[in-house]
Amino acid sequence: MGLDNVAVQWPRTGRFYEPVAPAEFVDFAALAEKAPATAAPAAALADHIAETGTVRATGYSHLVDLLLGLNGVLYATEAEVEDEDPVIDPDGCAWIAGGLERFVAGHADLGDEVTFDTVSEVLRRAVANGRLADQQQRWLDDRLAALRDEQDEPPQWSFTLTELSVLANFYRRCADRGFAVYADF
Numbered sequence: 001m002g003l004d005n006v007a008v009q010w011p012r013t014g015r016f017y018e019p020v021a022p023a024e025f026v027d028f029a030a031l032a033e034k035a036p037a038t039a040a041p042a043a044a045l046a047d048h049i050a051e052t053g054t055v056r057a058t059g060y061s062h063l064v065d066l067l068l069g070l071n072g073v074l075y076a077t078e079a080e081v082e083d084e085d086p087v088i089d090p091d092g093c094a095w096i097a098g099g100l101e102r103f104v105a106g107h108a109d110l111g112d113e114v115t116f117d118t119v120s121e122v123l124r125r126a127v128a129n130g131r132l133a134d135q136q137q138r139w140l141d142d143r144l145a146a147l148r149d150e151q152d153e154p155p156q157w158s159f160t161l162t163e164l165s166v167l168a169n170f171y172r173r174c175a176d177r178g179f180a181v182y183a184d185f
Contacts, residue, residue, distance in 0.1 A: 002058035003185040005074055007170075010090055010180035017087065017182050022053045025173065028166070035162055038112070042163035055170050057183075062155060066119065066143055068099045076183040086183035094175035100168035104161050112161045116154035120144055 007024070008017035032046035049055060057074040064073050071077065073096065076086035088096065106122045107114060127136035147155050174181055 002056060003061060003075060003183060005055040005057040005088070005170075005181045006184050007053040007174050007179045008087070008182045010178055012085075017085070017180070019182075020053045020174075020179050022051055024177065024179070025049050025053050025170070028169070031166055031169070039160045039162040042160055042166050045163055046166045049166070049170050055167065060159075060167060062147060063119065063157060063159070064096065064100070066123070066147065067103050068096065069143075074183065075185065076181075086185075088181040088183070090175045090178050090180060093171045093179070093181055097168050097171035097175055100164055100171065104165050104168060107161055114157065114159040114161060114164060116147070116157050119157065 007020035028046045028050035032043040035043040061074045065071050076088050110118045123140055127140055130136055
């Protein structure tokens, strides 16, 4: 079983979190219909969100961790450490959506295919112009190296910008409507 990020009502009113009705995401089906033929994973993601109000998040977890600079973001591990439920509150959803949206905008000139190399390029450009650029570059180099396997091969990421845009839209919808996301794994 992998990681599912399930939209839930916020705050919890009883002992358990109540899932958000999939009807809150029904318009994601239109995103699936508009996705280009080359973006089948984006269409599948949008359809799944429209039907269930859930994202199968396992495949995105390392990418999101890298983009946001923390570990276990989609697993809501920070809340777990504090002996709380593994839930991303609406502000956390807004933060995740904002990071994904900025990445998608920064990647636009590199084309629709998102790979380890293109992610690295976007992040290098982002830190090059920031304060403490040398320190941030060393941090980024360490994070990128940690993602490589024993043979120094990078992760075989193969996303599209459309797919990551759909993912960002899920977290933005949760944030804008005051929903939280329960990390079910």
